[in-house]
Amino acid sequence: MITGAPRPRVDAVSRPFWEALAQGRLSVQRCDECGLGIWYPKEQCPRCWSPVPTWIALSGYATLRSHTTIRRPIFPGWGAEMLPYTIGLVVPDELPTVRLIVALPEGAQPAGTELVLTPIPTDHSYPLLAFGARS
Amino acid sequence: MKVAVSGVGFSDMQQGHDRPLLSLAGEAIQRAVSDAGLTRADIDGVATYNGVTEWADVAKQDGEDFVSVRLVTETLGLGGLTWYQEHAWGPATLTSIAGAEKALLSGDAKYIVVYRAMSRPRGRRLGEWSALSAGGESQFTAPIGYPWVPAMFALSFRMYMERYGFTEMDQARLAVLLREQAVANPHAAYRDPITVEDYLRSPYVADPLRALDCDRATDAAVAIVLTTTDRAADGPHVPVQVVGDVLTTAASRWESDDPEIDMRHMPGLLWERVGLSPTDVSFAQLYDGFSPSVFTWLHVLGLSEPDQTRERLEKGDFRLGGTLPVNTGGGSHSGGRLHGLNHVAEAVLQLSGRAGVRQIPDAQTGVLGMGQVLRPPLGGPGGTPGAILLARG
Numbered sequence: 441m442i443t444g445a446p447r448p449r450v451d452a453v454s455r456p457f458w459e460a461l462a463q464g465r466l467s468v469q470r471c472d473e474c475g476l477g478i479w480y481p482k483e484q485c486p487r488c489w490s491p492v493p494t495w496i497a498l499s500g501y502a503t504l505r506s507h508t509t510i511r512r513p514i515f516p517g518w519g520a521e522m523l524p525y526t527i528g529l530v531v532p533d534e535l536p537t538v539r540l541i542v543a544l545p546e547g548a549q550p551a552g553t554e555l556v557l558t559p560i561p562t563d564h565s566y567p568l569l570a571f572g573a574r575s
Numbered sequence: 576m577k578v579a580v581s582g583v584g585f586s587d588m589q590q591g592h593d594r595p596l597l598s599l600a601g602e603a604i605q606r607a608v609s610d611a612g613l614t615r616a617d618i619d620g621v622a623t624y625n626g627v628t629e630w631a632d633v634a635k636q637d638g639e640d641f642v643s644v645r646l647v648t649e650t651l652g653l654g655g656l657t658w659y660q661e662h663a664w665g666p667a668t669l670t671s672i673a674g675a676e677k678a679l680l681s682g683d684a685k686y687i688v689v690y691r692a693m694s695r696p697r698g699r700r701l702g703e704w705s706a707l708s709a710g711g712e713s714q715f716t717a718p719i720g721y722p723w724v725p726a727m728f729a730l731s732f733r734m735y736m737e738r739y740g741f742t743e744m745d746q747a748r749l750a751v752l753l754r755e756q757a758v759a760n761p762h763a764a765y766r767d768p769i770t771v772e773d774y775l776r777s778p779y780v781a782d783p784l785r786a787l788d789c790d791r792a793t794d795a796a797v798a799i800v801l802t803t804t805d806r807a808a809d810g811p812h813v814p815v816q817v818v819g820d821v822l823t824t825a826a827s828r829w830e831s832d833d834p835e836i837d838m839r840h841m842p843g844l845l846w847e848r849v850g851l852s853p854t855d856v857s858f859a860q861l862y863d864g865f866s867p868s869v870f871t872w873l874h875v876l877g878l879s880e881p882d883q884t885r886e887r888l889e890k891g892d893f894r895l896g897g898t899l900p901v902n903t904g905g906g907s908h909s910g911g912r913l914h915g916l917n918h919v920a921e922a923v924l925q926l927s928g929r930a931g932v933r934q935i936p937d938a939q940t941g942v943l944g945m946g947q948v949l950r951p952p953l954g955g956p957g958g959t960p961g962a963i964l965l966a967r968g
Contacts, residue, residue, distance in 0.1 A: 446717040449710035476829055480715050480953070487829060505833070506952075508729035508781045514720060516705065527721050529730050529835070529952045537829040539952050541730075543719045548782075551737060568718055 444517025447564035469493035477535025500557030502530040543570040579807035579814035582611025582800035589794035597638035600692035603796035611800040620658035620684030622671035642692040658684035666946025666961030667914035691916040692796035727951035729781035731835040739881035747774035757905025764911030793911035813927040818964040819849035825958030860918035863906040872944035
């Protein structure tokens with residue numbers, strides 16, 4: 441359980457992502473016209489400007505590109521028990537142009553490590569976007 | 576016709592918080608105007624950069640955390656301006672200088688002050704997040720604890736350093752060099768020498784970035800005066816000409832396998848524009864808010880490829896007296912966080928022959944790389960590099 445971090449202010453464009461995540465699934469947009477994987481959610485494809493890209497469900501499998509470990513709280517509500525924490529840049533297997541910033545609860549791992557979506561419950565409605573080892 | 580820097584002014588470096596930042600900005604501007612041989616009534620343009628803190632939701636108090644053009648005009652009696660600019664994105668005050676250049680050449684203004692004033696935040700740390708919720712872009716990053724500038728850039732620096740073979744020993748040598756350059760600079764904030772061992776003992780803030788990779792906040796301001804070269808010729812000092820400058824933004828993210836470290840948008844542009852090459856410069860002043868930025872700037876400006884950079888760092892080529900002196904006043908890393916206007920001021924002092932014990936003999940041309948070449952995977956500043964070439968006379 442993660443406590444003390446800001447909760448997302450979910451909006452009309454981002455809601456499908458957060459509702460999918462709340463059910464343990466990774467969902468992002470892909471442009472119907474040019475096929476571009478899009479992150480974060482938008483109302484137009486940034487490449488071909490086609491309107492309202494379609495949401496697609498991904499497998500949740502992703503590869504780690506980079507990581508860093510933070511040893512001090514940037515939120516006053518994060519106690520010492522939350523530190524340190526590791527965040528990573530992961531790329532979903534299906535859509536390499538989607539570059540997700542995620543929590544890595546298992547800590548630092550080398551670039552190239554294969555991961556899978558493992559959402560973590562929080563003290564609000566939406567879980568934390570987290571990835572862990574593939575079992 | 577070109578434009579030139581005709582005056583430079585530094586505020587005192589304040590260690591405590593007693594004097595408001597506004598006073599330091601006023602002090603730097605008055606000194607710059609006086610250095611240019613001018614008075615209040617000559618100034619008809621003012622520009623500054625007040626960016627960065629929108630990436631973290633911190634309260635910003637004008638006159639204490641930053642100083643707006645509005646407050647400067649009220650405080651220093653600069654009424655009747657015919658040009659001004661205040662912006663929040665890009666390579667900091669290089670954008671102000673590029674804007675001022677166009678205003679001077681078009682005749683919109685005759686004498687323009689460009690300043691940057693920064694303070695250590697009072698009662699909190701820069702970047703601390705206080706809101707209970709996060710909207711817009713930050714809804715995808717704040718819940719994870721990402722929206723803190725060192726964390727954002729750490730992800731990209733790790734990728735860059737892994738790809739090009741930079742190690743923590745290279746980072747250590749660079750930090751030692753930047754501090755060494757500051758020791759001889761009376762305008763620098765942090766002047767106690769450090770060793771490689773000090774660096775390796777320095778705590779990680781967001782690995783691979785340690786505390787000694789980061790510039791440090793200070794309460795200070797710096798200002799310069801720009802005018803056309805014909806007017807600058809009447810000033811008390813050797814003017815320093817803006818030979819050329821370039822502002823760019825990163826390519827769209829889908830155009831690259833690793834858009835965080837894609838630097839294709841920069842190479843060649845400056846040199847094409849000014850008709851010179853990297854071998855024509857006497858020194859380089861490269862933005863070092865995070866010191867590994869210096870590696871990216873040497874690389875992208877064609878001054879030194881990564882393999883050469885490692886070798887030249889060890890050999891001392893980037894020191895004063897070396898073949899390519901870099902950040903001769905300690906940069907922002909050791910000079911104090913002023914977002915690169917201290918780099919510009921140092922370049923002006925070098926090229927007008929006023930750098931004292933740091934003077935590079937016969938310094939004729941200097942290149943500045945400002946802003947971050949790399950960009951974070953999401954949000955944050957970065958990916959907005961700019962470069963400027965300055966020359967004596």
